[in-house]
Amino acid sequence: MKILSIVLLLGLILSLSLTAKPPVNEVLVNDGKLHQLTVELHQVNSEYKSVYLYVYDEAEERVFSKTISPAQAMQPIIFEGVESGSYAIYAHQNKDDDPTLNTSPAGVPLEPLGFANNPVLMGPPAFQDISVGISEDTKVSINLMTYG
Template sequence: MRSQLFWAILSLPFFLSAQTATLEVRVHDVSSSDGDILVALYKEEKTFLKFEHVYRTEEAPALEGTTHLIIADLPYGDYALAIFHDENGNDELDTNFIGIPKEPLGFSNARLKTFGPPGFKECLVRFREDTLIEITLE
C-alpha cells in the first residue's frame, strides 16, 4: 500500500502539469508591410478586449497579403483572439475621436458587427491540440 502511495505522489506533477501545444495564426488581407501584426489572447468573458487583462500577446512584422504568427507552448484551454495591424508601430490600436478603429482588425471565429466588436463567446476557440486559425482583417 505504501509503495502505491509513493508512486502516486511521484506521478502527481505529471498529471498536474498543463498540456501545451502550438497555435498558428494566419492573418489575411494585410494591406501593407508597414508596422506589425499584434495578437491578444483572452481567457475570460469579463475581461475580453481590456488590454490590461490580456492573457498573452504575440506580434510579428506585417507582411503584405498574409502574415503568419506562431504561439508556442500555449496551455490547452478556451481563448478568444483579437488582432490588429499596428500600421504606424505605436503598439496601440488607433481610433478616431468617437472610438472607431482606424487600423485594420480581426477576431477569431467572428467579424466586426455594425456597432462594435463581437463578444467573447462568438470568438471562442477551444484549444486542445496544435491548431491553425485563419483570420481576415477588416
C-alpha cells in the same frame, strides 16, 4: 404531400442535430496538456507598420502576444505551450508606430483589425464571439478588416 414534406424536413433536422459538433467557442476545461496554436492573418497591408497579435484567456487576461512585421504576418504565427482551454484572439495592424489601435471620435477603428471566428460586429465583441476552444493543436484564420 404537405405532410410528407414536413416529415422529411423534421427527419433531416433530427439527423443534423444528432451529428452536430459542439460550438467552436465552447468553454473547455484545462486538462494540463500543451498544444500549438497557429494563427494565419489575411489582408495584411505591406505598406503599414507592425502587426499586434494578442491571445486572452477566459479571465480576459493576456496570456500570449507578439509584435511582428507585415512580412512576418504573411507567414503562419505559432504559439507553443498553449494549455487546453478557451482563448479569444485579436490582431490589429498599425498605420503608425504606436501600439494603440487608433479610433475615430465615435470609437470606430481606423486601422485594420480582426478576431478569431471573423465575426460581423456592430460594436465591441464578446469573449464568446471571438474565442476558440483548444484541446489539440489548432489553426485559426483571421481576416484583418478596415472599418473607418
